[in-house]
Amino acid sequence: MVDIATRVHNHKWKIDPIVRSLIDTDFYKLLMCQSVFRNRADTQVTFSLINRSTHVPLAKMIDEGELREQLDHVRSLSLSRGESTWMRGNMFYGKRQMFRPDFMEWFEALRLPPYHLERRGDQYELTFEGSWPEVMLWEIPALSILMELRGRAVLDTMGKFELQILYARAMTKLWEKIERLRGLEDLRISDFGTRRRHSFLWQDWCVQAMIEGLGDKFVGTSNCLIAMRDDLEAVGTNAHELPMVYSALAEDDAALARAPYDVLADWHEEHSGNLRIILPDTYGTAGFLRNAPDWLAGWTGIRIDSGDPATGAETAINWWKSRGEDPRDKLVIFSDGLDVAKIEELHQQFAGRIKVSFGWGTLLTNDFRGLVPGDALAPFSLVCKAQSANGRPTVKLSDNPEKAMGPASEIARYKRVFEVGEQDRMAVEV
Amino acid sequence: MVDIATRVHNHKWKIDPIVRSLIDTDFYKLLMCQSVFRNRADTQVTFSLINRSTHVPLAKMIDEGELREQLDHVRSLSLSRGESTWMRGNMFYGKRQMFRPDFMEWFEALRLPPYHLERRGDQYELTFEGSWPEVMLWEIPALSILMELRGRAVLDTMGKFELQILYARAMTKLWEKIERLRGLEDLRISDFGTRRRHSFLWQDWCVQAMIEGLGDKFVGTSNCLIAMRDDLEAVGTNAHELPMVYSALAEDDAALARAPYDVLADWHEEHSGNLRIILPDTYGTAGFLRNAPDWLAGWTGIRIDSGDPATGAETAINWWKSRGEDPRDKLVIFSDGLDVAKIEELHQQFAGRIKVSFGWGTLLTNDFRGLVPGDALAPFSLVCKAQSANGRPTVKLSDNPEKAMGPASEIARYKRVFEVGEQDRMAVEV
Numbered sequence: 001m002v003d004i005a006t007r008v009h010n011h012k013w014k015i016d017p018i019v020r021s022l023i024d025t026d027f028y029k030l031l032m033c034q035s036v037f038r039n040r041a042d043t044q045v046t047f048s049l050i051n052r053s054t055h056v057p058l059a060k061m062i063d064e065g066e067l068r069e070q071l072d073h074v075r076s077l078s079l080s081r082g083e084s085t086w087m088r089g090n091m092f093y094g095k096r097q098m099f100r101p102d103f104m105e106w107f108e109a110l111r112l113p114p115y116h117l118e119r120r121g122d123q124y125e126l127t128f129e130g131s132w133p134e135v136m137l138w139e140i141p142a143l144s145i146l147m148e149l150r151g152r153a154v155l156d157t158m159g160k161f162e163l164q165i166l167y168a169r170a171m172t173k174l175w176e177k178i179e180r181l182r183g184l185e186d187l188r189i190s191d192f193g194t195r196r197r198h199s200f201l202w203q204d205w206c207v208q209a210m211i212e213g214l215g216d217k218f219v220g221t222s223n224c225l226i227a228m229r230d231d232l233e234a235v236g237t238n239a240h241e242l243p244m245v246y247s248a249l250a251e252d253d254a255a256l257a258r259a260p261y262d263v264l265a266d267w268h269e270e271h272s273g274n275l276r277i278i279l280p281d282t283y284g285t286a287g288f289l290r291n292a293p294d295w296l297a298g299w300t301g302i303r304i305d306s307g308d309p310a311t312g313a314e315t316a317i318n319w320w321k322s323r324g325e326d327p328r329d330k331l332v333i334f335s336d337g338l339d340v341a342k343i344e345e346l347h348q349q350f351a352g353r354i355k356v357s358f359g360w361g362t363l364l365t366n367d368f369r370g371l372v373p374g375d376a377l378a379p380f381s382l383v384c385k386a387q388s389a390n391g392r393p394t395v396k397l398s399d400n401p402e403k404a405m406g407p408a409s410e411i412a413r414y415k416r417v418f419e420v421g422e423q424d425r426m427a428v429e430v
Numbered sequence: 431m432v433d434i435a436t437r438v439h440n441h442k443w444k445i446d447p448i449v450r451s452l453i454d455t456d457f458y459k460l461l462m463c464q465s466v467f468r469n470r471a472d473t474q475v476t477f478s479l480i481n482r483s484t485h486v487p488l489a490k491m492i493d494e495g496e497l498r499e500q501l502d503h504v505r506s507l508s509l510s511r512g513e514s515t516w517m518r519g520n521m522f523y524g525k526r527q528m529f530r531p532d533f534m535e536w537f538e539a540l541r542l543p544p545y546h547l548e549r550r551g552d553q554y555e556l557t558f559e560g561s562w563p564e565v566m567l568w569e570i571p572a573l574s575i576l577m578e579l580r581g582r583a584v585l586d587t588m589g590k591f592e593l594q595i596l597y598a599r600a601m602t603k604l605w606e607k608i609e610r611l612r613g614l615e616d617l618r619i620s621d622f623g624t625r626r627r628h629s630f631l632w633q634d635w636c637v638q639a640m641i642e643g644l645g646d647k648f649v650g651t652s653n654c655l656i657a658m659r660d661d662l663e664a665v666g667t668n669a670h671e672l673p674m675v676y677s678a679l680a681e682d683d684a685a686l687a688r689a690p691y692d693v694l695a696d697w698h699e700e701h702s703g704n705l706r707i708i709l710p711d712t713y714g715t716a717g718f719l720r721n722a723p724d725w726l727a728g729w730t731g732i733r734i735d736s737g738d739p740a741t742g743a744e745t746a747i748n749w750w751k752s753r754g755e756d757p758r759d760k761l762v763i764f765s766d767g768l769d770v771a772k773i774e775e776l777h778q779q780f781a782g783r784i785k786v787s788f789g790w791g792t793l794l795t796n797d798f799r800g801l802v803p804g805d806a807l808a809p810f811s812l813v814c815k816a817q818s819a820n821g822r823p824t825v826k827l828s829d830n831p832e833k834a835m836g837p838a839s840e841i842a843r844y845k846r847v848f849e850v851g852e853q854d855r856m857a858v859e860v
Contacts, residue, residue: 003433159642160638161605161638161639161642161643162642164601164605165601165602167598168597168598168599168602168605171594171595171598172599175591175595175598208591209591212589212590212591212592213591
């Protein structure tokens with residue numbers, strides 16, 4: 001087992017680069033990448049990093065040279081032979097050859113495209129431009145690099161034993177959460193914490209602790225490298241970038257209204273079973289479900305990623321009932337800002353009524369809250385999103401206006417097209 | 431840095447034997463051994479292990495074969511070249527060549543003598559017989575083996591992550607103590623925890639944490655191997671076995687009354703400065719000081735190892751005053767059952783009035799209280815004492831009748847000779 005505190009103490013980034021593999025990323029990125037590669041490979045996109053926690057002055061904390069080194073290192077990575085074999089030969093969601101030969105050939109030859117980095121006041125402006133299937137792969141490494149470099153800036157000031165105690169406390173904290181989760185009957189939970197993790201080594205420790213502590217209740221990790229190394233299920237389905245880009249490309253309001261369903265129609269062709277999970281909140285869950293075609297009600301489940309999760313799940317249950325589906329056959333995946341108390345609450349409210357699964361992210365892999373003075377290691381809200389597609393701005397509304405993004409005029413247009421009314425504001429912490 | 435949890439998880443005793451060197455022992459044992467080698471080498475003694483915590487059924491918990499393996503391993507040890515060089519050349523208490531060439535030659539050739547092991551009900555009877563300078567060196571290894579084998583029996587049942595969390599919690603616990611101690615101005619504290627430590631690796635971790643956490647306030651360790659490896663002061667002076675054996679050898683009551691002072695007269699010849707520390711409680715502190723020769727009042731200080739420590743220190747202060755000495759020039763070393771609260775209390779009561787130093791033992795190197803169910807890793811009270819010398823029984827009274835040992839008739843005789851009256855009983859935990 002890795003002695004994380006010592007490695008951190010001694011760390012040389014060449015030994016412990018923040019991102020060590022092209023598959024040190026979320027599984028759904030690879031699934032979506034293949035889908036984009038197949039259906040929209042020529043789309044030109046811009047992705048940008050956005051620090052929603054403006055009180056964290058990233059450019060003051062992180063040296064630009066170090067940031068460039070880490071980003072350059074990611075550009076030097078290519079798929080290793082073992083990684084390629086795993087992607088080509090492993091069974092994902094019960095299916096072999098999930099990744100088709102043409103995609104794998106392209107991926108094997110891939111290097112990530114250039115990045116644009118500029119300091120703007122106390123923040124960095126970090127953007128990626130190019131073809132969608134290439135640029136989209138920057139999201140997860142960019143986020144984990146920024147999050148970890150900010151952590152390293154704090155850790156660098158600490159002594160060897162302070163570090164040992166820091167990790168001792170963080171380990172104890174996670175273990176106490178796991179002991180609580182162990183009490184939930186029929187729990188199904190997975191690691192969704194790659195993007196805002198404390199570090200790779202720490203995420204790996206957290207995953208191994210979940211394996212020992214939860215046994216069968218722990219069903220997998222979204223991190224492909226960890227899934228490969230630890231012989232775990234790689235899990236994840238799809239994300240907002242698909243409807244965001246499809247919508248930006250829509251020629252008129254009618255095409256815009258159809259776009260989120262076009263995404264899922266493409267997905268429907270490619271995937272079945274537990275990969276047929278609706279992500280309904282990009283432009284408001286209520287309207288999305290109201291106007292959804294009937295074939296979508298036949299999908300396996302839904303992922304709730306913004307808004308009040310219990311409300312979202314009740315909305316889904318009512319929708320399934322209204323479409324003649326039995327909610328007990330349906331899967332609801334909760335994945336937004338989870339921690340143990342919320343997991344317990346949702347589990348209690350929904351177990352037995354629907355199939356429930358949890359994608360536990362930042363507060364699994366980066367709960368260093370309260371462990372250093374000034375809470376300087378607390379995770380914060382950093383995202384990397386599609387900003388434009390073929391020159392047109394993208395828009396996201398979600399079920400929480402705090403998470404909305406895009407030009408004001410376009411937000412207004414999307415709200416009209418998608419019939420989005422008043423929304424409840426919820427603080428976004430991670 | 432060693433990943434202790436993993437080493438424990440994987441431990442093979444051949445890789446991590448409990449005692450790994452003849453100098454993995456207390457410094458005062460070596461000092462006393464040289465003194466005995468010089469003055470009483472021919473004395474035949476019996477040392478016995480005594481478990482004062484009879485509720486801990488050692489023989490049920492510890493496999494006899496494993497115990498023999500560990501004891502046999504100690505018998506296979508001899509002084510290494512580097513260890514010999516360190517003992518011959520290092521400066522101890524400001525003095526070079528503390529260990530004389532004749533003693534070193536003897537020590538370099540030494541193997542520990544045989545042991546006698548028998549199971550008696552739920553306890554082991556473990557005794558050592560032979561010449562005093564050889565047998566006395568069994569005390570510390572015998573104690574640390576029994577203590578650690580009992581711990582290993584508990585650890586063996588734990589999973590890899592349970593172990594990680596156990597050590598994470600123990601580390602955090604110690605660090606929080608160190609953070610409290612850091613607040614005590616002019617604190618002087620050293621590690622006296624070899625004999626009842628959780629394990630060698632753990633003791634070494636504790637010492638390193640003290641170095642980082644306390645800086646100059648941490649003045650050394652009694653463990654010679656750790657002192658050598660970590661470049662620390664090896665500390666310690668003398669123990670009860672000297673007056674116990676000298677007293678057993680006394681031909682009549684008058685010689686018995688003199689014996690404890692004869693010990694210190696021999697010591698006076700050999701040592702100066704901070705090694706002139708009185709251990710007054712073997713047959714009651716009050717009587718010892720009352721009848722002490724004046725030259726003893728000129729010694730550097732006193733070590734309080736039983737009874738109420740504040741009372742003991744006040745007794746010493748009054749005694750020094752009555753002999754015309756200034757207590758502010760004198761050193762009081764507290765070494766009995768210390769933990770942080772007691773250290774803070776004694777420091778507050780005595781700082782400025784005398785020089786104060788703390789020898790922190792079991793609750794530094796083995797505070798696993800409350801960390802596993804049934805408190806199965808809590809330290810307990812195990813000692814290894816001289817039982818007889820040249821066929822005569824030894825006696826210890828101390829300032830706490832719970833710590834008294836010897837045949838009842840002899841205890842009565844000693845109480846009479848040393849004018850010991852009623853004593854306060856105090857629970858002995860470690």
